[in-house]
Amino acid sequence: MDFGLSQEQQMVVDTVRDFVEKELYPHENKVEELGYVPAEITKEIREKVLSLGFYAANIPEEFGGGGLDHVTLSLMERELGRASQALSVIFGRPSNILCGCTGDQIEKYLLPAIRGEKNDCIALTEPDAGSDVRSMKASALKDGDDWILNGTKHFITHADESDFAIVFIATGEEETSRGTKKKITCFLVDKDTPGFEVRDGYKCVSHRGYNNSILNFDNCRVPSSQILGEEGTGFDEANTWLGATRLTVAAMSVGRAQRCFDMGVAWAAERKQFGQAIGKFQGVSFKLADMATEIQAAEYLTLGAAWKLDQGISADQDIAMAKLFATEMLGKVTDETLQIYGGMGLMSELPIERFWRDARVERIWDGTSEIQRHIISRGLLRPLGS
Structure with a gap:
């Protein structure tokens, strides 16, 4: 496995991160306050994604999509994970199961979904x-x-x-x-x-x-x-096409954890107590060390599972491991970052409490942590006849 990014992959990462920071971050507070994304914001974001050529990047080229491989797609999802879910979904990744469309279904459902005309x-x-x-x-x-x-x-x-x-x-x-x-x-x-x-x-x-x-x-x-x-x-059909969504959850969890962690590091370096930055206290610095380690471990698990898919190697167990570890890691990172911020971490003036709340659902949807453990343990025991 090559751990370096190709020129194309780096371009995808840079482009999507720039888009997320400039086009999605500014709307997060409004969406949080309203509880929905205003139609004009949805239209604006979708049009910009279409102009970038990133819409339906998850759909194979043979069907008219962007055709990104699983590793590059995971890198893209990692960057999108930094933003509010309500906004990042507008970036446009139609359900892969639509690739199973045949006959008139292609013109009625698949192609309009790829063109951003239908959701x-x-x-x-x-x-x-x-x-x-x-x-x-x-x-x-x-x-x-x-x-x-x-x-x-x-x-x-x-x-x-x-x-x-x-x-x-x-x-x-x-x-x-x-x-x-x-x-x-x-x-x-x-x-x-x-x-x-x-x-x-x-x-x-x-x-x-x-x-x-x-x-x-x-x-x-x-x-x-x-x-x-x-x-x-x-x-x-569900098992064939929808398993990859768990890899998406893992990748987005890595991106969200990284954004939260970066804020925690900056706060630990700037916030002073007892005459020094709180990051110099072992109780805080060790938290940062553990978080950095677990974020990187989750990223390697996620990209490793994506690499296996690209090689045509069975990856159900690897995807389950990535989803399990990345989502539980996100819960720990958001909680520890909030702890580093102290009382301010719970205030709505900062996004830390939102990261903390948002992290909780990741261990439930697209297969609970318990389901992922079942998949992993089944993969270990079945070859032994158990």
Whole structure:
């Protein structure tokens, strides 16, 4: 593995970091105060990203996207992680699962998403089906060449800004070696489809402005032509395309931790108590040393997993390790930085308390820390027949 950045990778890092600092940072306080991103700001940011040529950088070139390799994409996500989630999402990374579009779906969903004309959201989680996806209760029954969808999804981020939802729903059962399991099918459902309602979700302390929604399906009729993939293969589709989102979470956690840490270092060097900078006290300096070490370790884990993907090497275990370590590292870094700031760290005049709040959700969404530990331990024990 080459640890040096290519000229192209360095250009991506420099360009995205400059964009984040100049175009996203200035809007963070307003988004935090309002709890949403004003439409004019969304439009302005999207147009600037499109002009840069970075929109849909995660989509392979064969589909019309930027085609960045996984390592370069992780570097880009690391830089975007420095900014508010509500703003960085506007940078435009359509869900990779849309690469599974076929026929008319390409013109209706994939290409508009790549051009920034349409936004998507992933609808998987339910009130009683979070980590255990197979236990979902939302279901669809076939009616001629259509399907009738009923049920509820929740914690669906960015649904309020989306034009269509990528919905995973139970369409029957199948017998397996481990007993009866639900068959999951993936549907593309337009927001204006009768019977499909998007409601405001719950108020969350993490990532204000990047809102979650509740999706209700009440006899929502969808044609079979809007099945993404094939009937009953939704679980496989999710595993094929959505695993990389965990790597994105890891990369963004590294970027956010670095921004918070940099502020902590500056404060430790400037803040004086008992006649000297607090960074000279071992209680503070050792915190800085530990944080710097863990940030770098998380970055290497993340880039190592991305490198394996680029080499065509199975990386499920590596991605789980990166997501687990990076998100837990972010929690420690934000908490320790807040401790270094003392009382000021909890004041809304500084972004430290926001970093601290935002960090908490990273250990939950896209697979909890417990799920990542399960993936890692399963990878260790299965080859031994356990």
